[in-house]
Amino acid sequence: xxxxxxxxxxxxxxxxxxxxxxxxxxxxxxxxxxxxxxxxxxxxxxxxxxxxxxxxxxxxxxxxxxxxxxxxxxxxxxxxxxxxxxxxxxxxxxxxxxxxxxxxxxxxxxxxxxxxxxxxxxxxxxxxxxxxxxxxxxxxxxxxxxxxxxxxxxxxxxxxxxxxxxxxxxxxxxxxxxxxxxxxxxxxxxxxxxxxxxxxxxxxxxxxxxxxxxxxxxxxxxxxxxxxxxxxxxxxxxxxxxxxxxxxxxxxxxxxxxxxxxxxxxxxxxxxxxxxxxxxxxxxxxxxxxxxxxxxxxxxxxxxxxxxxxxxxxxxxxxxxxxxxxxxxxxxxxxxxx
Amino acid sequence: xxxxxxxxxxxxxxxxxxxxxxxxxxxxxxxxxxxxxxxxxxxxxxxxxxxxxxxxxxxxxxxxxxxxxxxxxxxxxxxxxxxxxxxxxxxxxxxxxxxxxxxxxxxxxxxxxxxxxxxxx
Numbered sequence: 001x002x003x004x005x006x007x008x009x010x011x012x013x014x015x016x017x018x019x020x021x022x023x024x025x026x027x028x029x030x031x032x033x034x035x036x037x038x039x040x041x042x043x044x045x046x047x048x049x050x051x052x053x054x055x056x057x058x059x060x061x062x063x064x065x066x067x068x069x070x071x072x073x074x075x076x077x078x079x080x081x082x083x084x085x086x087x088x089x090x091x092x093x094x095x096x097x098x099x100x101x102x103x104x105x106x107x108x109x110x111x112x113x114x115x116x117x118x119x120x121x122x123x124x125x126x127x128x129x130x131x132x133x134x135x136x137x138x139x140x141x142x143x144x145x146x147x148x149x150x151x152x153x154x155x156x157x158x159x160x161x162x163x164x165x166x167x168x169x170x171x172x173x174x175x176x177x178x179x180x181x182x183x184x185x186x187x188x189x190x191x192x193x194x195x196x197x198x199x200x201x202x203x204x205x206x207x208x209x210x211x212x213x214x215x216x217x218x219x220x221x222x223x224x225x226x227x228x229x230x231x232x233x234x235x236x237x238x239x240x241x242x243x244x245x246x247x248x249x250x251x252x253x254x255x256x257x258x259x260x261x262x263x264x265x266x267x268x269x270x271x272x273x274x275x276x277x278x279x280x281x282x283x284x285x286x287x288x289x290x291x292x293x294x295x296x297x298x299x300x301x302x303x304x305x306x307x308x309x310x311x312x313x314x315x316x317x318x319x320x321x322x323x324x325x326x327x328x329x330x331x332x333x334x335x336x337x338x
Numbered sequence: 339x340x341x342x343x344x345x346x347x348x349x350x351x352x353x354x355x356x357x358x359x360x361x362x363x364x365x366x367x368x369x370x371x372x373x374x375x376x377x378x379x380x381x382x383x384x385x386x387x388x389x390x391x392x393x394x395x396x397x398x399x400x401x402x403x404x405x406x407x408x409x410x411x412x413x414x415x416x417x418x419x420x421x422x423x424x425x426x427x428x429x430x431x432x433x434x435x436x437x438x439x440x441x442x443x444x445x446x447x448x449x450x451x452x453x454x455x456x457x458x459x
Contacts, residue, residue: 106442106443107348110443111350111354113443114355114358114444115354118354118357121358146443166428166429
C-alpha cells in the first residue's frame with residue numbers, strides 16, 4: 001500500500017513537474033517577448049530622442065545664425081542711418097557755407113560795381129571818354145560775377161529749405177513785358193531774335209511773380225546762350241481760361257524754344273541736375289554756373305507746377321513750364337524729389 | 339535842396355552812395371547804425387531816409403518802426419535797402435512801415451526814381 005501510494009505520488013509529482021516546467025517555459029517565452037518588445041520600443045524611443053535632439057540642435061543653430069544676422073542687420077541699419085545723418089549734415093553745412101560765402105562776396109562786389117559806375121560818371125563829366133570802355137568792362141565783369149553768386153545763393157537757399165513763396169496776383173502781360181525787357185540785351189548778344197506769342201488778354205496769375213520771372217529769364221537766357229543768329233520763341237498758353245472751370249484745371253503754359261545746338265539724349269537726361277552743363281568746355285565757351293535750370297525746376301515744383309525739356313541734337317531745344325494760374329499756399333513744397 | 343539821411347554801416351557803401359547823391363544835388367547826412375539814425379532824424383528833419391536793413395544793434399526794420407511811432411519823425415518817407423534780393427524782405431519792410439523798398443546792389447537810376455517819387459509824394 002505504501003509502495004502503491006508512493007508509486008502514485010511519484011507519478012503525480014512527475015506530472016505536476018511537467019506542467020510546472022511547461023508553465024515556466026511559457027512564462028519565460030512571454031517574458032522574453034516582452035523584453036524584446038521593451039527593448040525594441042526603447043531603441044525606437046532612443047532613435048526618436050536622438051532625432052529630436054538633432055532637430056533641436058539644428059533649430060538652435062538656425063536661431064543663433066538668425067539672431068546673428070538680425071544683429072548684423074541692425075548694426076548695418078545703424079551705420080547707414082549714421083552715414084545718412086552725416087551726409088545730410090555735410091550737405092546742410094555746404095549750403096550754409098555757400099549762403100554765407102555768397103553774402104560775403106557780394107559786399108565787396110557792390111563796391112566794385114558802384115565805384116566803376118561812379119568813375120564812368122566822372123569820366124563823362126571830366127571829358128575823359130577814353131576811360132569809359134575799360135570802366136565798362138570792370139562793371140560788366142562785376143555784374144556777371146554778381147549774377148553767378150546770386151545763382152549759388154538761390155540754390156543754397158532752396159536746398160536749406162529757406163526759400164519761401166510770396167504769392168500775389170499779377171498781370172501776366174506786364175510780367176512778360178518786364179522779363180523780355182530784362183533779357184533783351186542777352187538776346188541781341190548772339191544776334192538772335194526773340195518772338196513772343198501770347199493771347200491778347202492772357203489774364204492774371206496768382207503766384208510768386210519774382211520766381212516766375214526768374215524761371216522765364218533763366219530759360220530764355222539759356223536758349224540765347226546756345227543759339228547763334230537764330231530765333232527764340234516764347235509761347236504763352238492759358239489753358240481752360242473759362243471762369244466755370246475748376247481751379248485746378250486752370251494752367252499757364254510757357255514754352256521757350258530755340259533753334260540752337262540742341263542736346264543729345266544723354267545731355268537731356270541730366271539737364272536739370274546741379275552743375276551739369278553738358279561738359280566743361282561748354283562752361284568755358286558759354287559761361288554760367290549750370291545752376292539756372294536746377295533753380296528754375298525747384299521754383300516750379302514749389303509752385304505746384306513743373307518744367308520739362310525736349311530736344312533733338314543739332315535742332316534746338318524746347319523747355320515747357322506749366323504752372324497753376326492760382327498757386328495754392330498749401331500745395332507748396334519746399335523740397336524737390338532728387 | 340532836399341536832405342537825405344543815409345543809415346548804412348558799410349563804409350564803402352555809404353561813401354559811394356553819398357557821393358553819387360551829392361553830385362545829383364542832394365544834401366546827404368550819414369548815420370552808421372539805427373540808434374544814431376533815429377537821433378539824427380529827430381534833430382535834422384531829413385526829407386527822406388534811406389535805411390539799410392542789416393545794421394549793427396537794432397536792424398533797419400526796428401529803426402523804421404521806432405521812427406514811424408514817433409510823431410516828430412513819422413511823416414518822413416523811408417526807403418528800405420537790403421542786400422538780400424528776397425521777396426520776403428519787401429513784405430517785411432512794408433510791414434515795418436517803410437514807404438518803399440529797393441535791393442542792393444544799387445541800380446542808381448532806379449534808386450533816383452524812387453527817391454524822387456517819395457519826395458514828390
